[in-house]
Amino acid sequence: MHLFLKRSLIFAASLLLIFIGALIFVYRIVPDPTTANDVLYRFQVEKIKTSELIKTLFIGDSSLGNSIDAQYYSQLSSSPSVNLALTGSYGFAGSYNMLKKCYSSHPEIKTVVLVQTLDVLTRPSAYKGYAYTISSWNDIRELPIQEELLTLWPLLDIGERMLSNVKILLGAERPNNSLIINDYVRQHTHESDPPEKEHKPLQFSWIEPGQIQFLRRMVSFCEANHIDLIYVHGPLSKVVAAQSKDYVSDANRVISSTGIRLIDHLVTISDDDIGDSPDHVKPEAKNKYTTIYAELLKPFIRK
Numbered sequence: 057m058h059l060f061l062k063r064s065l066i067f068a069a070s071l072l073l074i075f076i077g078a079l080i081f082v083y084r085i086v087p088d089p090t091t092a093n094d095v096l097y098r099f100q101v102e103k104i105k106t107s108e109l110i111k112t113l114f115i116g117d118s119s120l121g122n123s124i125d126a127q128y129y130s131q132l133s134s135s136p137s138v139n140l141a142l143t144g145s146y147g148f149a150g151s152y153n154m155l156k157k158c159y160s161s162h163p164e165i166k167t168v169v170l171v172q173t174l175d176v177l178t179r180p181s182a183y184k185g186y187a188y189t190i191s192s193w194n195d196i197r198e199l200p201i202q203e204e205l206l207t208l209w210p211l212l213d214i215g216e217r218m219l220s221n222v223k224i225l226l227g228a229e230r231p232n233n234s235l236i237i238n239d240y241v242r243q244h245t246h247e248s249d250p251p252e253k254e255h256k257p258l259q260f261s262w263i264e265p266g267q268i269q270f271l272r273r274m275v276s277f278c279e280a281n282h283i284d285l286i287y288v289h290g291p292l293s294k295v296v297a298a299q300s301k302d303y304v305s306d307a308n309r310v311i312s313s314t315g316i317r318l319i320d321h322l323v324t325i326s327d328d329d330i331g332d333s334p335d336h337v338k339p340e341a342k343n344k345y346t347t348i349y350a351e352l353l354k355p356f357i358r359k
Contacts, residue, residue: 093143095235096121097189100140100154110162112137112169112357115151117144119290119335120171121240123323123345132350135167135357139239144173146189147182148270153189155274159281160191166358168283170274171349173290173335174300174322177307181266183207198273238339244332263310272314286356287316291323291345293334317356323348 112135114120121141130137140154151170159165183206190196196204235242271287278285289304297304308320323345331338337345 092235092241093145094188096241097142097146099236100142101157103138103140104158104161107136107138107162109136110138110158110165111135112167113155113158113162113165114139114141114169114171115154115158116141116169116171116290117146117151117173117176118241118333119173119292122243122331122339123291123337123342124171124349125239125342125346127239128343128346129350132347133354133357141171141240142185142189143241144176144179145182146185147176147179148172148267148274149182150185150189152270152274152277153186153191153195155277156195157189157191159277159283163281165283167356168274168278168285169353170285170287170316171290172287174292174297174304174307177263177267177310179267180264181206181269186270238342243336243339263307268310268314271311271316275314275316284356284358285316286319286353287311288319288349288352289322290335291325291337293330294324294326296334297322297324319352319356321352323352 112129112133114124114126114129114137118141120139121143124139124141126137126139129135129139138158140158142150142154151172155168183203186195187207190207196207199207275285277283304320304322308318312318325334325337325345329337329341329344
C-alpha cells in the first residue's frame with residue numbers, strides 16, 4: 057500500500073511538472089502580442105540578443121525607460137550600456153528576471169543600475185511580472201513553495217493569450233509594433249488631456265514589506281557573480297517630491313536594509329519637463345536627464 061501511494065505521488069508530481077513546463081514553454085513561444093507590456097518585453101529581450109558588449113545594465117520601470125537613453129549614456133560614461141526597463145506592473149520581480157536573463161548572455165556585465173519609481177514599495181509583490189518574465193523552470197524552482205504557486209497562477213490565462221494569437225493568424229488583429237519610440241513605450245500625448253503634475257503625497261504606511269524579497273535576491277545574485285549593484289530612484293515631479301519627504305526617508309531606510317548600495321539623491325522633474333505622468337520625463341528632455349543621471353552615477357561605475 058505504501059509503495060502504491062509513493063508511486064502515485066511520484067506520478068502526480070511528474071504530471072504536474074510536465075504541465076508547468078508546458079505552460080512555461082507555450083507562454084514563451086505564444087506571448088500576447090497585442091498589449092504594450094508584452095510588446096515592450098519582447099523588444100527588451102531582443103536587445104539582449106543583439107547587443108555585442110554590455111558593461112552597464114539598467115533595469116527598472118517606466119521612470120527609467122523615459123529618463124535614460126542608454127546609447128547617449130554610453131557616450132557620456134564610456135561604458136557600453138543597455139536599458140532593459142519594463143513597466144511598473146513587472147515590479148522588482150520582473151527586474152530580477154531581466155537581470156538573470158541578461159547576465160546569462162553577457163557575463164561581462166560589471167555594473168547593474170536598478171531604477172524604480174519612488175512608490176514601487178507601496179505596490180504588492182509582482183508575481184505576475186515574475187511569471188511573465190521567466191526563462192526556464194529554474195526561475196520557478198528558486199522560489200519557496202508558496203511563492204511558486206503565486207507565480208504559476210497567472211500563467212493559467214494562457215488560453216486567452218493563445219486565442220489572441222489565433223485572431224492574429226486569421227487577420228482579425230495585428231500586433232501593435234508602433235508602440236515603441238525612442239527606445240521605450242510611446243507616451244500618451246493628447247492636448248485635451250494635459251500631463252498630470254500633482255499626485256497624493258506618499259506615505260510610509262503604504263509600503264508593502266513583501267516587495268523587498270526580490271530586491272534581496274538581486275543583491276545575492278550580484279554578490280555571487282561579483283557585479284556592482286546600485287539602486288537609484290527614478291525621477292519625480294518637484295511637487296510630489298516636496299510633499300513626500302518623510303516617505304523618501306523611510307523608503308531609503310527600507311531599501312538600504314537589503315544591503316544594496318543606494319544613491320539616495322532624488323532627481324526631480326521641472327514642470328516643463330514632465331511627460332504623461334509625474335514620474336515620466338517628456339521625450340524631448342530625455343538626454344537632459346540622462347546627463348543628470350550620468351553625473352550622479354559617475355563615481356560608482358566600473359568601466
